[in-house]
Amino acid sequence: MAASANTPIRIGIVGYGNLGHGVELALAHNADMRLAGIYTRRDPATVQPQGASAAVHRVGDLPAHAGAIDVLILCGGSKDDLPLQSPALARHFNLVDSFDTHPRIPEHFAAVDRAAKAGQTSALISTGWDPGLFSIQRVMAEALLPDGDTYTFWGKGVSQGHSDALRHVPGVAGGVQYTVPVEAAIEQVRSGTRPRLSTRQKHTRECYVVLKPGADADAVRQAIVAMPAYFAEYDTTVHFISAEELKRDHAAMPHGGFVIRSGHSSKAAKHVMEFSLKLDSNPEFTAGILVAYARAVWRLHQAGQFGAKTVLDVPPALLSPHDGAELRRRLL
Amino acid sequence: MAASANTPIRIGIVGYGNLGHGVELALAHNADMRLAGIYTRRDPATVQPQGASAAVHRVGDLPAHAGAIDVLILCGGSKDDLPLQSPALARHFNLVDSFDTHPRIPEHFAAVDRAAKAGQTSALISTGWDPGLFSIQRVMAEALLPDGDTYTFWGKGVSQGHSDALRHVPGVAGGVQYTVPVEAAIEQVRSGTRPRLSTRQKHTRECYVVLKPGADADAVRQAIVAMPAYFAEYDTTVHFISAEELKRDHAAMPHGGFVIRSGHSSKAAKHVMEFSLKLDSNPEFTAGILVAYARAVWRLHQAGQFGAKTVLDVPPALLSPHDGAELRRRLL
Numbered sequence: 001m002a003a004s005a006n007t008p009i010r011i012g013i014v015g016y017g018n019l020g021h022g023v024e025l026a027l028a029h030n031a032d033m034r035l036a037g038i039y040t041r042r043d044p045a046t047v048q049p050q051g052a053s054a055a056v057h058r059v060g061d062l063p064a065h066a067g068a069i070d071v072l073i074l075c076g077g078s079k080d081d082l083p084l085q086s087p088a089l090a091r092h093f094n095l096v097d098s099f100d101t102h103p104r105i106p107e108h109f110a111a112v113d114r115a116a117k118a119g120q121t122s123a124l125i126s127t128g129w130d131p132g133l134f135s136i137q138r139v140m141a142e143a144l145l146p147d148g149d150t151y152t153f154w155g156k157g158v159s160q161g162h163s164d165a166l167r168h169v170p171g172v173a174g175g176v177q178y179t180v181p182v183e184a185a186i187e188q189v190r191s192g193t194r195p196r197l198s199t200r201q202k203h204t205r206e207c208y209v210v211l212k213p214g215a216d217a218d219a220v221r222q223a224i225v226a227m228p229a230y231f232a233e234y235d236t237t238v239h240f241i242s243a244e245e246l247k248r249d250h251a252a253m254p255h256g257g258f259v260i261r262s263g264h265s266s267k268a269a270k271h272v273m274e275f276s277l278k279l280d281s282n283p284e285f286t287a288g289i290l291v292a293y294a295r296a297v298w299r300l301h302q303a304g305q306f307g308a309k310t311v312l313d314v315p316p317a318l319l320s321p322h323d324g325a326e327l328r329r330r331l332l
Numbered sequence: 333m334a335a336s337a338n339t340p341i342r343i344g345i346v347g348y349g350n351l352g353h354g355v356e357l358a359l360a361h362n363a364d365m366r367l368a369g370i371y372t373r374r375d376p377a378t379v380q381p382q383g384a385s386a387a388v389h390r391v392g393d394l395p396a397h398a399g400a401i402d403v404l405i406l407c408g409g410s411k412d413d414l415p416l417q418s419p420a421l422a423r424h425f426n427l428v429d430s431f432d433t434h435p436r437i438p439e440h441f442a443a444v445d446r447a448a449k450a451g452q453t454s455a456l457i458s459t460g461w462d463p464g465l466f467s468i469q470r471v472m473a474e475a476l477l478p479d480g481d482t483y484t485f486w487g488k489g490v491s492q493g494h495s496d497a498l499r500h501v502p503g504v505a506g507g508v509q510y511t512v513p514v515e516a517a518i519e520q521v522r523s524g525t526r527p528r529l530s531t532r533q534k535h536t537r538e539c540y541v542v543l544k545p546g547a548d549a550d551a552v553r554q555a556i557v558a559m560p561a562y563f564a565e566y567d568t569t570v571h572f573i574s575a576e577e578l579k580r581d582h583a584a585m586p587h588g589g590f591v592i593r594s595g596h597s598s599k600a601a602k603h604v605m606e607f608s609l610k611l612d613s614n615p616e617f618t619a620g621i622l623v624a625y626a627r628a629v630w631r632l633h634q635a636g637q638f639g640a641k642t643v644l645d646v647p648p649a650l651l652s653p654h655d656g657a658e659l660r661r662r663l664l
Contacts, residue, residue, distance in 0.1 A: 025598055029478040106661050131664045133472075136648045138663040140465075143624045143651040145617070146361040192610075265616035266357055271609070278524075278604040284597035285477075292475040312649040312659055316468045319475035327644055329438050331470040332463045 008034040009298050010068060011291070012093075014059065014085065015075035016040045016047055018253070019098065022287025023073050024050055030291055032321045036069050066092055071294040071301075074098070075287075083108060090115040090123040090308075094301045096294045098128040098286060105131065113308035122301040124309045127293045128286045129277055130154070132311050134259045137275040139312055141261035145271060148263020151189045153181035153202060157255025157282060165230045166207050169223045171215030174243060176250045178206045181258065192262045192270040205236040208250055210243045255282035292319040340366040341630045342400060343623070344425075346391065346417065347407035348372045348379055350585070351430065354619025355405050356382055362623055364653045368401050398424055403626040403633075406430070407619075415440060422447040422455040422640075426633045428626045430460040430618060437463065445640035454633040456641045459625045460618045461609055462486070464643050466591045469607040471644055473593035477603060480595020483521045485513035485534060489587025489614060497562045498539050501555045503547030506575060508582045510538045513590065524594045524602040537568040540582055542575045587614040624651040 011027060013020050016038050027035050028051070037055045040047050044056040057065070062072075072089055074097040076082055082099045089095055090112050099108050105126055116123040126132065130152070138150050155178065162177035185202050188195045207224055211217060217240055225236045241249075256278045264270050279285045293311065296318035300309060317324055343359060345352050348370050359367050360383070369387045372379050376388040389397070394404075404421055406429040408414055414431045421427055422444050431440050437458055448455040458464065462484070470482050487510065494509035517534050520527045539556055543549060549572055557568045573581075588610045596602050611617045625643065628650035632641060649656055 022597065029597075102664070105664055106657065109660055126664060133476075135664045139648045139652050139659055140624075142663070143627075143653070144465075144620050146620075190610075265354065265361075265613060265620055269611075269613035269616050271611045271613075271617050274606075274608045274610075276606045278522075278606075279601075280603060281597060281601035284601050285603050288476050288478075288597055292472075295475075310656075310660060310664055312656065312664065313647045315645045315647050316471045317644040320471055321475070324642075324644070325438065327471055328441055328642060331474070332434070332437055332458060332467045332642055332644065 008032055009295060010034055010036040010070045011294055012036050012039060012062070012065070012069040012072045013075060014039045014062075014072055014089070015081065016042075016049075016056075017075060018283035019287055019290075020075035021050060022281070022284040023075060023290055024054065025284060026287045026291040029288075030295070030321065033291065033295065037065065062089070063092065069093060071095060071298050073290050073294055075290075083111075086123065086125060087111040087115040090121055091119040092121070094121045094297050095123045096127060096290050096297055097123075097125050098132075098290060099126045100128060100131055102131065109308050109310070117307045120306045122297050122306055122309060124293050124297050124300075124311070124314070127311050128289055129279075130257065132286075132289055133277070134257065134275070136311055137259040137261075137273075141259070141273050145261055145263040145265070145273065147265070148261050148271075149194045150259065150261045151197070151202075152257065152259050153186055154257040155179035155181050155203065155255065157257070157279070158250075158253050162205065162207075162230055165227060166209060166224050169220055169227075171212050171220045171223075173210045173212045173215075174246055175207055175209040176246065178208075180204045180206055186258060186260070189260045189262060190272055190274065192272050194262050199233045200235060203234060205231055205234045207236065207238045208241050208246060209238055210246050211240055252280070253282045255279050295319060295321065340364055341627060342366055342368040342402045343626055344368050344371060344394070344397070344401040344404045345407060346371045346394075346404055346421070347413065348374075348381075348388075349407065350615035351619055351622075352407035353382060354613070354616040355407060355622055356386060357616060358619045358623040361620075362627070362653065365623065365627065369397060371404075394421070395424065401425060403427060403630050405622050405626055407622075415443075418455065418457060419443040419447040422453055423451040424453070426453045426629050427455045428459060428622050428629055429455075429457050430464075430622060431458045432460060432463055434463065441640050441642070449639045452638045454629050454638055454641060456625050456629050456632075456643070456646070459643050460621055461611075462589065464618075464621055465609070466589065466607070468643055469591040469593075469605075473591070473605050477593055477595040477597070477605065479597070480593050480603075481526045482591065482593045483529070483534075484589065484591050485518055486589040487511040487513050487535065487587065489589070489611070490582075490585050494537065494539075494562055497559060498541060498556050501552055501559075503544050503552045503555075505542045505544045505547075506578055507539055507541040508578065510540075512536045512538055518590060518592070521592045521594060522604055522606065524604050526594050531565045532567060535566060537563055537566045539568065539570045540573050540578060541570055542578050543572060584612070585614045587611050627651060627653065 039059045047056045072093045072095040078101045221238045258276045260274045262272045296314045379388045404425045404427040410433045553570045590608045592606045594604045
């Protein structure tokens with residue numbers, strides 16, 4: 001089932017923003033895969049790939065290239081791109097996406113499943129680290145330790161959704177929002193006491209904001225901290241900085257988080273399982289996950305497993321370029 | 333594929349020591365499973381199960397009970413029991429074992445695979461937390477972050493093998509050995525600097541020893557710390573205690589450990605993934621893992637996937653009593 005070194009898996013990247021750049025970078029670390037092409041909605045002449053040899057095409061060229069691509073990695077956004085692209089492309093291509101709007105996963109799964117079954121393709125949705133690696137931890141930990149509680153903490157890291165929200169506040173010229181887990185809450189969870197924690201007790205939010213000329217700082221601060229759904233339920237701090245500081249100190253995209261399950265096997269015996277990530281670059285790390293799952297999708301397709309899949313349906317061995325015998329010998 | 337609540341999976345426990353007790357305890361937390369019987373090499377009349385309703389039988393009765401058992405959970409030792417039991421029983425039963433002699437896994441896998449394929453059963457070997465959960469982390473982390481290094485630390489916890497070794501030293505009446513990870517080494521690994529660490533730099537060994545009357549403490553200490561393969565490569569501390577202290581302070585079986593991968597997606601971006609366990613009772617937690625994998629084995633068998641398997645071959649969703657739609661909605 002392992003891909004032969006002589007016939008690399010041919011990958012197409014759809015969408016060439018931060019995540020698409022990351023996928024191109026990650027492919028260079030995976031000798032059994034090859035970048036077949038980058039597909040963009042922009043004019044290909046205006047897109048400069050990092051790798052000199054990468055070909056850039058229009059998204060509209062995809063149907064004509066179907067025979068030259070084994071798996072597409074979709075790098076668009078969950079709000080506007082993936083709900084349309086994934087079902088449309090799953091009709092004709094194996095694919096991986098990182099759809100991360102949690103409440104809409106069931107409908108996205110259903111739409112992609114219909115298309116993939118009709119087209120006899122394999123399409124894995126919602127991979128990355130959350131949803132993705134964190135989901136695997138949540139499912140496994142609950143199954144292994146049924147009498148327990150699972151806690152997910154995010155950060156410290158940049159939340160794109162919250163950053164977008166604060167940029168829409170009148171008087172704001174630019175800004176970035178960091179989600180920060182409360183250290184004391186993590187320690188409480190790690191102790192195995194299974195605390196009940198409110199939203200406010202788990203995370204704080206830190207905003208770095210550049211004001212528009214003449215904007216009223218107090219009014220902007222009030223508008224941010226009172227914003228329902230995004231900030232009102234949290235202790236939110238707003239720092240005003242210059243455009244230069246924003247560019248210099250806040251351009252990186254670090255992130256991370258923790259999934260902790262604490263539970264009991266008997267009255268006397270408690271256990272704590274913890275999975276954590278500390279990432280310098282959220283898009284580059286996420287890209288590495290998409291690439292490994294593209295390998296798994298190709299193998300599922302070759303095994304005739306058509307339809308929509310998630311990370312919960314993928315055996316760990318399918319992610320590795322190495323075969324079962326080597327994995328058992330070296331890593332089991 | 334989910335087991336119906338009306339037809340619980342019928343589990344047989346083979347071997348009723350610490351791990352077998354733990355499995356009986358764990359089954360009570362899993363409503364979709366039922367203890368069909370406990371099988372022992374001792375006289376069943378001398379074995380007192382924890383649960384009042386559990387039936388105890390001789391191992392030799394197993395062939396006659398084949399129709400009443402869906403999956404066997406083997407709770408014997410890796411040295412003498414499992415190399416014989418797993419291949420013999422896989423001929424007629426689906427099963428799970430916790431074979432943990434790492435260098436012998438390939439031959440054990442081959443022997444069980446032959447038997448399970450001949451008998452059209454599904455047999456998952458070497459589960460637990462290492463091999464088991466830690467193996468999954470090692471395989472996934474390497475696949476997701478190919479340019480990196482993986483580090484496994486164990487402890488603080490009781491090592492049965494090392495405890496046995498020190499009990500065989502002349503002059504030793506009893507004792508227990510704790511494997512202790514070196515905190516400074518863990519911190520160095522977490523920092524992402526990808527250090528090269530020697531065996532001595534990663535773990536220390538702490539021995540609590542009860543002397544036989546008239547034994548020479550210095551000679552015993554020397555014999556322990558110089559023992560090749562077990563202690564000579566480590567900084568080992570020997571504490572002499574009374575038989576009462578051994579019983580009072582060292583009867584629990586805590587354990588745990590860490591799998592950490594640190595690597596780069598590009599020159600500028602490093603990432604750290606960490607999975608850790610902190611366990612009050614090693615056998616009870618391990619038992620919870622065996623039970624969840626017994627559920628997975630039953631589903632693999634129902635799907636016609638015969639032969640030997642490891643945790644690397646099992647999709648996370650198969651471990652959960654809940655179906656895919658619920659997992660996607662609630663935990664993905």
